[in-house]
Amino acid sequence: MKISTKGRYAVRLMLDLASHDNGKPVRLKEVAARQGISDKYLEQIISILNKAGCVKSVRGPMGGYLLSREPEEYTVGEILRLTEGSLAPVECIRTEHECARQETCASRMLWMKLNDAINGVVDHVTLADLAEWENKENR
Numbered sequence: 001m002k003i004s005t006k007g008r009y010a011v012r013l014m015l016d017l018a019s020h021d022n023g024k025p026v027r028l029k030e031v032a033a034r035q036g037i038s039d040k041y042l043e044q045i046i047s048i049l050n051k052a053g054c055v056k057s058v059r060g061p062m063g064g065y066l067l068s069r070e071p072e073e074y075t076v077g078e079i080l081r082l083t084e085g086s087l088a089p090v091e092c093i094r095t096e097h098e099c100a101r102q103e104t105c106a107s108r109m110l111w112m113k114l115n116d117a118i119n120g121v122v123d124h125v126t127l128a129d130l131a132e133w134e135n136k137e138n139r
Helices: 005-019 028-035 039-051 076-084 107-122 127-137
Strands: 055-058 064-067
Touching (some): 005 076, 005 127, 028 039, 028 064, 039 055, 039 076, 076 107
Antiparallel strands (some): 055 064
């Protein structure tokens, strides 16, 4: 499993929105400047997050984006699955994939354990956790 720039940037975008939440919408150009990411690329990512209801879009001259929920209500796993799809390390353990060898494949157990470990981490780290880690690093 490899997380693409889309997934990594989505996490950074959501963390930036959480870190700069003062009740006012955050402009994507500001996020792009702070994060060193193309605003055009962020527009593609924010569109995915907006359609999923993770962010609220505010139109107008003072517009921008806000988180729809509190930072502790978002997991990294949720954000990554929206932008990356399945996080399964191999195709044969995806739920929608039927493998003819699954009953007799010895290595499948390894892939299942790896999948459980990945999900165990990303599904238990929240945006609030990341913000806390970021604050500790910047002290």
